[in-house]
Amino acid sequence: MKFFSSLAAAASLLATVSAHGGVGVYTIGTTKYQGWSPYNSASGQKSIQRQYGSFNPLLIADLGTANIRCNNDGTALGTGVSASLAAGDTIKTTWTQWTHRPAAVLIYMAKCPSAGCDSFNGAGAVWFKIDHAGLISGTEGKGIWAGDQIVDTLNWTVTIPKTLAPGPYLIRHELLALHQANNPQFYPECAQLTVTGSGTASPPSSLLVSFPGAYSATDPGINFNIDSTAAMSATSYPIPGPAVWDGTSTGGGSGTGSGSGSGGDAPSQPSQPAVSAAPATTLVTSAAPAQTSALSCEPVARYGQCGGSNYAGCTACASGSTCTKNGDYYSQCM
Incomplete structure (x- = not known):
């Protein structure tokens, strides 16, 4: 009985972790920047992304803590690594694996001190929203998000934003899963950015x-019941947080990313960039350790990530566990 209980607990953990995820790669132009590998040792990792511990979500109880900032308290790694792009450029993020649906997408930036982002933990009223999207079409309960x-x-x-003044910035990508x-x-x-240009x-x-401070447990978009009778007929979702800054000195906007919408406004279908032949991409190896062999890295602890698309960490598991594939984007030591 004890064996089967342990097996059930392990299966439950695998199911939970496989339904969670985080940004794993940032792509700017033809350059890819590897994100942080949360289940690997911090030793030797260098990334534009702030360190965080796991793919597990933060909950309402975490809204009053500094961890809501960056999936940790925002403390920098002190590596001096950042990605450079011009105001008006695009940045594509790729998640390590799928997460829950339905979900809203919210993206913020914060200006770092002139000394750079390495000395900045993101505290204070410094964050502004550059994109958000929630319900795209249909009803809250049965629609496309x-x-x-x-x-x-x-x-x-x-x-x-094309008019954004140059300087060092943090960018914060957030998924808000609403399935419960x-x-x-x-x-x-x-992640840490250096914005250039004449804005x-x-x-x-x-x-x-x-x-x-940006969110409260009583906000309509957070104190939200996807299974309620009201959700079966409501055709708009009140996205938490401030309005999107549209790049003007005074105004807010309704979203500028690959899927845009605004809290309380009529939802719109996201527009996708035109498909064209893509130039070759360069992986910035200085932003992450190279893929390591089973003989040259610290073995991954049980239940840690050991493989998957865009994964750049150790593939060897600690004694007693084996690297087990769970789809193309995630393998776990079991």
């Missing part, structure tokens, strides 16, 4: 928020 795109393709593309009634799950990750604009203070 922005997060469906990430479940289906694992990708999301957003444009940096009144018990949403938050999946935020942050001069910054968002007004009225659109700046802090983490924690």
